[in-house]
Amino acid sequence: xxxxxxxxxxxxxxxxxxxxxxxxxxxxxxxxxxxxxxxxxxxxxxxxxxxxxxxxxxxxxxxxxxxxxxxxxxxxxxxxxxxxxxxxxxxxxxxxxxxxxxxxxxxxxxxxxxxxxxxxxxxxxxxxx
Amino acid sequence: xxxxxxxxxxxxxxxxxxxxxxxxxxxxxxxxxxxxxxxxxxxxxxxxxxxxxxxxxxxxxxxxxxxxxxxxxxxxxxxxxxxxxxxxxxxxxxxxxxxxxxxxxxxxxxxxxxxxxxxxxxxxxxxxxxxxxxxxxxxxxxxxxxxxxxxxxxxxxxxxxxxxxxxxxxxxxxxxxxxxxxxxxxxxxx
Numbered sequence: 001x002x003x004x005x006x007x008x009x010x011x012x013x014x015x016x017x018x019x020x021x022x023x024x025x026x027x028x029x030x031x032x033x034x035x036x037x038x039x040x041x042x043x044x045x046x047x048x049x050x051x052x053x054x055x056x057x058x059x060x061x062x063x064x065x066x067x068x069x070x071x072x073x074x075x076x077x078x079x080x081x082x083x084x085x086x087x088x089x090x091x092x093x094x095x096x097x098x099x100x101x102x103x104x105x106x107x108x109x110x111x112x113x114x115x116x117x118x119x120x121x122x123x124x125x126x127x128x129x
Numbered sequence: 130x131x132x133x134x135x136x137x138x139x140x141x142x143x144x145x146x147x148x149x150x151x152x153x154x155x156x157x158x159x160x161x162x163x164x165x166x167x168x169x170x171x172x173x174x175x176x177x178x179x180x181x182x183x184x185x186x187x188x189x190x191x192x193x194x195x196x197x198x199x200x201x202x203x204x205x206x207x208x209x210x211x212x213x214x215x216x217x218x219x220x221x222x223x224x225x226x227x228x229x230x231x232x233x234x235x236x237x238x239x240x241x242x243x244x245x246x247x248x249x250x251x252x253x254x255x256x257x258x259x260x261x262x263x264x265x266x267x268x269x270x271x272x273x274x275x276x277x278x279x280x281x282x283x284x285x286x287x288x289x290x291x292x293x294x295x296x297x298x299x300x301x302x303x304x305x306x307x308x309x310x311x312x313x314x315x316x317x318x319x
Contacts, residue, residue: 001184005250008157019143023146023150024145024146024149024150024177027146027149027150027152027153027181028149028181028184028185029153029184029185062312068144069142069143070144071147072144075188079150083150083153115251
């Protein structure tokens with residue numbers, strides 16, 4: 001199985017949507033690639049991914065996350081890296097936001113739309129978050 | 130129900146997707162054919178472990194709930210198991226075995242699957258000796274009786290039939306294909 005994901009949003013909920021599917025797929029022996037673009041870049045930004053905002057008015061879910069023992073975004077991201085999830089940061093967005101490769105966690109690739117399309121062209125599952 | 134397993138994994142308190150992520154990691158330390166017990170409290174884990182087994186080719190045996198802890202049982206797949214290469218020539222079909230069982234004939238059945246597989250469903254009266262223990266335990270069986278050997282797909286039972294024939298058993302039948310297609314009565318170990 002091959003799974004291609006576009007992560008285009010940068011909130012905490014978005015991080016879980018992307019990383020839960022990505023890690024579950026990798027654990028099921030799938031080849032997984034995620035293309036991080038626009039606010040989605042927050043999810044792999046060295047500092048930003050550790051303190052992603054909750055959507056306005058949902059702060060009370062904080063407690064629910066604790067109660068359900070949901071792993072921190074940091075841990076899920078580490079898990080995804082460990083299981084060889086391919087992560088591509090969008091060059092164009094990086095240019096717009098004046099970001100460099102070293103602003104992101106280790107092991108990512110930088111590429112454009114064509115890089116993602118090349119990965120996704122024969123994917124079995126394609127998702128956008 | 131006590132089930133013998135080769136490995137236990139504690140995934141209690143963990144939320145999705147961690148139980149399957151841990152399972153994936155841990156199953157790499159098992160030999161093909163070995164059985165793992167995963168303890169989890171995530172209510173979604175039953176459906177997830179089952180689906181995960183389906184997509185990875187491992188065998189999901191079943192789940193038991195005890196004191197709000199879910200215990201899932203998985204058996205690690207071995208590459209050659211699905212394509213059974215039968216060598217023991219004396220075989221018996223499931224239908225013929227069912228006729229014997231239902232006909233109240235005196236019928237000896239040896240189930241050579243792992244204890245956890247046996248626990249989740251076996252033919253009433255079948256004796257369980259896992260294939261890898263047969264070498265040391267074959268003397269528990271009566272040499273001159275007709276012995277019908279069953280596993281899941283007919284592969285392990287084929288090896289068992291060959292082994293027992295070597296040991297001097299005269300009337301050994303490999304039941305094919307095996308428990309995966311058995312439609313007759315079943316007991317579960319309580």
